[in-house]
Amino acid sequence: MDKGTVQDLTFYSAALQEELPLYIYVPANYSPLYKYNILIASDGKDYFQLGGITKLADELIDDYEIENLIIAFVPYKDIKDRRHKYLPSGEQHEAYLRFLAHELVPYLDNEFATYQMGMSRGVIGDSMAATASLMAALKYPSIFGKVILQSPYVDEDVLQAVENFKDPGAISIYHIVGKEENQVVTMDKTIKDFLTPNRQLHDLMIKKGFSIFYDEFDGNHTWKYWKPDLRRALIENFN
Numbered sequence: 001m002d003k004g005t006v007q008d009l010t011f012y013s014a015a016l017q018e019e020l021p022l023y024i025y026v027p028a029n030y031s032p033l034y035k036y037n038i039l040i041a042s043d044g045k046d047y048f049q050l051g052g053i054t055k056l057a058d059e060l061i062d063d064y065e066i067e068n069l070i071i072a073f074v075p076y077k078d079i080k081d082r083r084h085k086y087l088p089s090g091e092q093h094e095a096y097l098r099f100l101a102h103e104l105v106p107y108l109d110n111e112f113a114t115y116q117m118g119m120s121r122g123v124i125g126d127s128m129a130a131t132a133s134l135m136a137a138l139k140y141p142s143i144f145g146k147v148i149l150q151s152p153y154v155d156e157d158v159l160q161a162v163e164n165f166k167d168p169g170a171i172s173i174y175h176i177v178g179k180e181e182n183q184v185v186t187m188d189k190t191i192k193d194f195l196t197p198n199r200q201l202h203d204l205m206i207k208k209g210f211s212i213f214y215d216e217f218d219g220n221h222t223w224k225y226w227k228p229d230l231r232r233a234l235i236e237n238f239n
Contacts, residue, residue: 001062002028006054011107015098016085023073024108025054027061032113036068037238039122039148040100042086043129044073050223053230060231066238070112072104076129079187086125086132088157096132101140118170122146122237126226127194128153134173135161141170146237149175150226154197162204172211174233175202180220194221 004027011022023044030036041047048054053071060066076082085096100123109116123133123144130152137144138161152158152175177198184194195216202214213236219225 001058003058004028004030004054004061006048011104013095013099013103015095015103016092017095020099021075022104023048023075025057025071025073026112027057027068027070029061029068030070030112034068035113035115035120036070037120037122038105038108038112038114039069039071039124039234039238040104040133040144041071041073041129042100042123042125042132043076043082043127045075046126046129046223047071047124048073048075051227051230053234056230056234060234066234069234069238070108070114072108074100074104082128082187086128087153088131088135088155088161093132093135097136097139100136101143105143118142118145119172120145122148124148124150124233125152126150126223127221131158134158137171138162138165141165141167145171147171147173148233148237149173150229150233151177151181151194151221152198152201153192153194154201159197159200159204162201162208165208168205168208168210172213172237173205174213174236175205176215176217176229176233178219178221178225179216180218184221 007024084090125133130149181194
């Protein structure tokens with residue numbers, strides 16, 4: 001099996017007024033003669049290191065289980081940076097969404113042979129990174145047509161954004177949460193119930209008429225469960 005390459009670069013964001021490290025996975029079969037889907041991962045370092053998603057993408061592309069796919073990984077600096085950018089109440093949240101939609105996507109479309117359509121672009125995240133991914137698609141549905149949510153952090157801001165969204169047919173949702181996520185120890189050491197608000201989010205999306213894949217797995221809020229789910233997530237969204 002041929003392995004794709006990972007480009008390591010520094011990207012200046014005018015929206016955020018800072019330089020960001022990026023990793024970009026380019027599959028082994030890359031050629032400008034073909035077109036490629038894009039997946040953007042917030043919590044990028046975790047998807048790269050803990051999720052092992054590049055090795056999985058190599059395998060799935062090689063076996064023709066998914067279409068051609070380029071993955072861009074956006075890491076966070078620390079817990080504070082993560083909260084500021086990923087949570088709707090965070091002071092850099094809107095700027096982070098602008099960076100994803102109006103800086104990172106145009107860069108990828110310019111550098112690589114991409115389809116340049118909303119349904120060919122996905123955003124993925126776990127926990128708060130899933131929150132940011134969902135909010136990006138709700139704000140820019142013509143840019144991001146696919147959303148992969150692994151145990152998202154859901155609060156009233158998220159539920160209100162979904163309630164207010166006018167075009168649920170524009171995006172497809174892949175949404176999982178663990179049945180044991182009713183007592184999650186967060187990065188700031190508080191205990192939160194993720195399961196109940198995730199069920200509320202799912203019910204609301206059903207009511208609104210979103211295209212949804214939803215599953216509750218037997219497990220908790222860790223990569224032990226998110227990593228093995230990635231195979232199904234990629235196949236469901238990019239087959």
